[in-house]
Amino acid sequence: MPERKEQLTELVKRYQAFKEDGRLDLSSEETIRTWINEFLSIFDWDVMDTSQVLQEKVLSREEKERLEEIDSTSTRPDYTFKIGNQKLTFLDAKAVSVNIETSTSSAFQIKSYGWSISGSCTFLTNFEEFAIYDCTYIPSQEQPANLGRTYLKIEDYVDNFDVLETHLLKSNILNGTLEKLYSDTLKNVSSVQKLSPDLVFAEELSKFRLSLAKNIVENNSDLISNNAELLAYLTQVIINRIIFIRICEARRIERDGLLLTFLETDFWSEFKNSSYNDFFEHYDGPLFDRISDIQELEVDNEIIKELLDKLYYPSPYRFEVIPTKLLSDIYEIFLSKKLIIEDGEVSEKLKLEYIKTNGAISTPQYLVQDLLKRTIIKESLLERGLESISETKILDFACGSGIFLIETFDYLQEIFIDYYKENPSEAFSDFFFQNSDLTTLTISGKRHLISNCIFGVDIDPEAVEVARMSLSLKVVDSSEFYENYQEIGIYGNQILNNVGNNIKCGNTLVSNDITVKYPLIISDEPQLYRTNSFDYNSENGFSEIFDTKCGFDYIVGNPPYVEVKNYNVEYPFMHQYIKDEYVTTKNGKIDLAVAFVERAFSILNDNGKLGLIVQRRFFKTDYGKKIREYISSRNLLSQVIEFENSNIFPNRITYIATLILDKARPENISFLKIDSDLEEIPSTLRSIQPFENDDTQFSIIPSSGLNQNPWNFEDADLLAIKTSLLENHGKFGDFAKVKVGIQVLWDRAYHIKVTSINDDGTLTGNTHLEEGITIEIDACRPLMVNEKFYPFCNDETSTYVIFPYDTSLDENTPIPFSEFNERFRLAGQYLTRHRDEIASNVATCDGEENWHQFTRVQNHKAVYSKVLLPMTANDTYATVTQNPLNYCDNANMFFIDIPEKSENNLFAVSGIVNSTLFSVLARSIALSQQNGYFKFNKQFIEPIPFPRENFNTNTALVNEISTIAISIKQTQEQYRSSSPRQKTILKNLLNAYWSNLDNKVYELYELTNDQISFFNERGRNINRIEILDRL
Structure with missing residues (x-):
């Protein structure tokens, strides 16, 4: 830090000296940028490295005039700070003549850029002034320039070095420091709305879709004829095309303001004719198919204007910089609702799978990127060469709006380019454009990757249309090369040809044999359409992949977390089909993610890998027993990364993990737990190499240590001991039963x-x-x-x-x-x-x-003596009730039913449950709750190792445990009504009793000295004596 502060001091002095001597050309943008570049280098940025910073080209007068000739008003931030393909924040350089302190237009512009990428803050400078803008709220041109702003003049830089370093230091921008810093800002300012662009735009699209749908029905009732699916399809196509063309305008592919010019005459007529002719010729592909129903539609122009008003200035959405991933997120949220027609009236409601969660939440980009790099190992693909990479088949089998698809494209594109730069090949030269600075894929290269490598399936036809649009946007996303659009092929014909044809509309979980197994569905037309059965190995599926490769190389995704029972009413045939066809769905309450895991292994080839983001509930819950057995019995599990933070998905409490399963049947499982703060998780994941490249941060667990019992990966040593104890002694559930009240x-x-x-x-x-x-x-x-x-x-x-x-x-x-x-x-x-x-x-x-x-x-x-066991606690607790009339509360108290209910046995079992050993074993598989609590349900207690044979035959040792337990009970009663001096004496006595009880339990379990040391080190969460003082 001192060195950086000295560098800044020297730079400021040098600038001021140059200015005083008249050696500065303050009218030159290049001059200002020279000083800014040096300024940024103090904070570890290499502005010449395009992997860190993209600089907007300084346009000559001729280039500016050429843009004016095509009516382009496009302006972009001068500096884009990035990692990979992800934009992190912006800095815009202004002429010294711009008064940054008072300029509301400059503030609105840079805040709009930052907000449009969900950034935390952005920067504005002319070197003599430096402003930092909070971008976590919806920007408006009416807002004062100083709202949410930190403003410094050049003479303030050194004194405020800490502020500049916090905001500009490269490591801070990369590691989530700014996200944390701005997470709670402006919450008490009533004039602003702290809402992200995905939520805001999704709501606006939803309102527009409803207005458009109502207008279509009103003007085209004969064509629509109460067909809600047709209405939804046509509405979606229109919205997708308008958004796509607006983005193409912002990225200088279409004339800026083209859609606005359609309003000057007859928008709908101009737009549908352009879609049929000009756009079809230029783009082609599924996005601009010639759809006769679209040509027949009549739509009022006033309705379209509602949307266009949101797409142009002074709207805060900056389509020049909005990432395709953010657009996919917007659609993911937007598509959680569906259009319905009842009695001729159009309305919308949440789709069945989103009712419980009140809408969709998109998968964070960093999770998708991390899963891809660990499932599809880059080095492995690079070893194979471009031809082999081109033949890699990757599927998202529940693709939604295409979030995994577009990240897969980015990932493969990077690998493709990296290989070509080191190994240029004439055979693939048409797929690449190179200049002195950068190498990128041409339109042909992008189409080649998408058409050959990326596949998707979703049950929702609207989602399929959006996924196709997302991939189409990836094809035209070369804005940093806009001066080379001609060479890249942007201005060619049919540039989207075949893009999106690999995205199919169908039900991954239900094959076409449903009509044979449940023929009644044929006569139930709504059910037949909604179920939307799909055969992967068919002419309408991906038969060529099965003919040539016997299945996909990789499947990646985030399958829906929806309980199958939710389909009972709306999808009864699908519900029954899933329950009957999948062995993993036999255990009562299950969610669809479980069936998706099983389904994956029928469509992967023999060397295939599956990478998923899942809720880790099935690791331990009773309903996950079958899927645990399915995975463990086949040695499919390769890697698990658990996330301690439960707020990864906004406004949802979810306990998630990423899983990699491998048909190569690995002998060991690599495990990693991420306990970083939410804002730090992306940088933490980026810092951890795939296990195949660096295994030092992972724990290694033998695959043989897993079975259908609850899984715990955190402690490989404990897993090994538990596995050994189970082999030697069996389970507690073999001896006694845990029952509910x-x-x-x-x-x-x-x-x-x-x-x-x-x-x-x-x-x-x-x-x-x-x-x-x-x-x-x-x-x-x-x-x-x-x-x-x-x-x-x-x-x-x-x-x-x-x-x-x-x-x-x-x-x-x-x-x-x-x-x-x-x-x-x-x-x-x-x-x-x-x-x-x-x-x-x-x-x-x-x-x-x-x-x-x-x-x-x-x-x-259950009118007999029993052992009581609370469901939620810090440790396993137990006591004995010998009153046969005592019942347990169903909500929070279990009881243990043992075969021989003598007082001796009851207190001995109670003593074992209260022991250190039992608590350590139980906590390892129980569901963790907040504040150090666990849920000790039946499915977590009965699988715990228990020495049944020793308990039944070693009467003397069992009697000893029982006697100690009774002594503890009696001494505790004395302790609770004793004076401080008496408590000191009794506490010593209790410590001795508890230590003796633990040792006798260790003896019953036949532990080695090393194992005893292990359990003593792990210990109990709460001291068993101190708990008495908390009552």
Whole structure:
């Protein structure tokens, strides 16, 4: 830092000296840029390296006049800071004559550029002034120049060096420092909206689509004929074409303002004729197919003007710089709604798969880029040469708006160019354009890559159209070479020919045999269309790939996280097909991502790899058992990267991971956990090489250590010990069963918080519906809940539940309401008072005698001694209840049903659950929650290793564990009612008991000394004595 500050001091002095001596040509843009270039170099930027900074060419007078001749008003920032193909921020150079301090137009311009790429801030300078603009809110030309701005004059630079360094240092711009810095700015300024361009533009497109669709139906009712899918298709095509041409204007491919000139006469007539003739001849491809229905449409020009007003100045959208990825994000959000026609009226609603999440959220670019570089290893492709690279087949089987497709194109393009620069080939020379500075693909080269290598499938026809447009935009995206458009082929004919034909509309999960297996679907036309079955190996699919390569080389994507049960009503045949056809979907509640994983392996070739972004819930949940078994039994898992941050997808709490699965059946799994702050994750991932290039940051886990039981990759040593213990002893679930509590009709009515137990056989307490009720104790049962629970706590509770059943070990007999009311008059009167409220909130049993009973009966006959186990805790906790009437709350308290329910066995099992060993093993596979808590559900407890044979045969050791457990329980009761001096003594005693208990459990498990040291080092989350002081 001192060196940089000295460099800045010297530069400022030199500039001021030049100015005083009259040696500066302040009218020359090149002169100003020379000083700016040196200024930026202080902060580690090499402005001559186009991989770091793209400089807008300084135009000569003749070039400026030539732009004016074609009515181009296009201006771009002078400096674009980037990494790869991703724009990070901008700096614009102004003449000294521009007063940056007061210029609202200059502020609006540079803020619009930054906002349009979702940047954090941008910069404006004429070297004598330097301004930093917050770009996290929607810019407007009415905003004052100083809104969200840091402003410095040249004489302030050195004193404010820290501000300049924080904003301009290359490492800060690359590592997310600015994103973090500007994440909470201007939140209290009511005049601004802190909204990103994807959300804003998606909402505006949605409004326009609805207006356009209504106008189309109004003017073309016979053509549309209540066909919502046709309406959606035509509407989407029109929007896509308008947006595409506007972007081509901004990128100097079409005349600037071309669409506005159509408004001067008859927009719709001009536009559809241009689409049919000029645009078709220039672009061709699926985007500008000659669609007869479009030619027949009548659309009012006023409707189109609504959209055009959003696409031109003073709109804040700068299409010169908006990345294709951002446009895909916009469409991803926009397409979460669908058009419907009811009684001739057009409206829109969320698509089924987005109802639960209230809309779509696009995948962050850095996640896609990282997954690609780890799934498709660059060095491996470079070894094969251009011809082999050209034959690589890459599929996104749920491609949506094309986010993975366009990033795949960028990735392959970089590899293609890198190889050609080192190994120029005459055979491929038509695919490349080179000048002294840069090498890029020509239009032919881009078409070649897209047509040969990139494939996509999506069930949504509108998404398919957008994905095709996204790839089309990639073909024409060469704006840094605009002076070489002729050589690149931008001005040629049919430049999009065949681009997008590899994107198919179909259902990856459902093949055409659905009509054979469920022939009733044929007569249900809406179902048939919605299911949209698709055969990959068919004439309408990708049969050539299966004929030549037996499947795809790579599949990448982010399959939808949608529970299959959501399709019961709208897609019943599809729902049944998926449940029947995929072995991984047999375990109750599952999401579609699981079926997509299984499907991938039928369309990959024998050397194929699958790279996915998934929610990692299936690693541990019960519904993931089948997919875990499917993957582990075939040794398919190659790499896992888990992300600790749960806010990677905006406004969603998701626990995600990237998976790479490989049909080569790797013997080991590489694992990495990313726990960086959200803003730092992109730079963290960029700094980590693919495992194949550098394995030093990854943990290595043997594939043999995984099976259908819950997965935990974080601790390879623990996994090895756990695997060994399972082989030696078996699972806890082989010895005992973890069971849930009773499920009452409605908690708010049936749960009673007891304030007193009365001498007359009644209790008094409060429910959510009524306070101060008094009812018969025998009409209720004590309910064990997870409140102030700790190891070996007493089994007393202040919560009771109304229980209209007579139970025993053998029978559970519902009590008819008339009998219940007669036996328990107070309880019956209470329920009667609230009968209507109960019925309006929950489904009840039919009939006058049954309405008060539970709709689901579970574990009512568990009237025996049991071990209690809270579901959510920092560690595994357990205690014993020997009151047969005690039931567990279904929501948060489990119980352990052991075969021999002697007091000895109950306390011994409770002691094992409370041990350090058991907690370490359980935490390793349990679902982690916030603030250090875990969910210890049945599926996380029953797979834990347990020495059943030793427990059943080593009576003496089990008795010792039980005796220690009882001693701890008794001593804890003393501790809680002792003086400080007594507590000190008892604490020492408890420490000895707990240490002894842990050692006896280690002995029961037959651990080695090294294994004992391992568990002691891991320890429990919460000290078992200190927890008593927190109650």
